[in-house]
Amino acid sequence: MPYSFSPSDVAFLRSAEGERALAACAELPLTDKTRIADVETARRLVGEHASAVLETVVLRRKAAWKLDRTDWLFTSDALQQASASAVARHRASRLAGRDVHDVTCSIGADLAELAKTARRCLGSDVDSVRLAMARFNCPDVPLALADALHPVSRDAVVVADPARRDSRGRRWRPEDFAPPLDQLVEAFAGRDLAVKCAPGLDWSGMSWAAEVELVSLDGTVREACLWSEGLATAGRRATVLRDGTQWTVTDRDPDDIGAGEPGEWIIDPDGAVVRAGLVKHYGARHGLWQLDERIAYLTGAEPPPGVRAFRILEHGAYSEKSLRAQLKRREVGRLEILVRGLDVDPDALRKRLKPKGPAEATVVLTRIGRSPVAFLCEAVRIP
Structure with missing residues (x-):
């Protein structure tokens, strides 16, 4: 089971003492063979917050393949669902110059990229622990403790990433997301809306989504993003990010090919x-x-x-x-x-x-x- 961070854990990790504790434990091997010895060392160095420090060290190492920043605070579930930095950066580029509200900002992986391109940016989340981590990860972005289904902003583009996991595993039905996708759409009716989803989601019945964008990174399809009418520039889009390059193809491009004999x-x-x-x-x-x-x-x-x-x-x-x-x-x-x-x-x-x-x-x-x-x-x- 992943470690469950408490508010006091996050407060400690954000402190100067916490930074020293993380630095002291950063070089521990944390392998299966050394785990018992590593835990004893951490308890001697850190005391009651040893578990939170060790979990953070482990998560920072895992974040290296996905995020540009590995000095952030994470929970295991938040890191797993967070967009890779390159993918979040691409999405943010489509909203450049707009006022943007990330209503499920979690620990701030998307929010950090949105803040670089948006005219103004706001983040909110219903989870106080993740929001405290976002305050550390995105110190210059205004944040609010708020339920995504109860809007606390007006006019801004709404970006959402509903949770798709719980204690029983992955949720596949949009109505089981947190918040449920249909309720999210209803809460922000009339607003420009971008919703990040799993790439395997069946979007065929989502009439509000004027564009569905599938995004891959270095050969792996990472996610789908549903864009409402005010943000859409095509009906279907594939965006491919690889080795620092980017290209896209949409359903507005020609498709006049047939089938024939094998070429070379x-x-x-x-x-x-x-x-x-x-x-x-x-x-x-x-x-x-x-x-x-x-x-x-x-x-x-x-x-x-x-x-x-x-x-x-x-x-x-x-x-x-x-x-x-x-x-x-x-x-x-x-x-x-x-x-x-x-x-x-x-x-x-x-x-x-x-x-x-x-x-x-x-x-x-x-x-x-x-x-x-x-x-x-x-x-x-x-x-």
């Missing part, structure tokens, strides 16, 4: 593009076409820049016997298997194929029409 390459579009239903729009932008109109793989003579693409070496009807022979002939021992449109378990198939040899390859398994097809490929990172 196979391209597996970014997950944000696939989840946003924009595979054809992405393909049209880069002169690609589909192998099958119902499958998200694209093909063409030249891959787009900045992607990992698959140069086709051989292809034909899929059977394990023929695929095993191809791998043996090419002495493939390191094998990546990608599957779309077929009921095939890549890990189980790899065990049955028993690849052996110094070479490496990627196998793309899919179907064209009703026929299963195997593509033996070389994976290439396109600059």
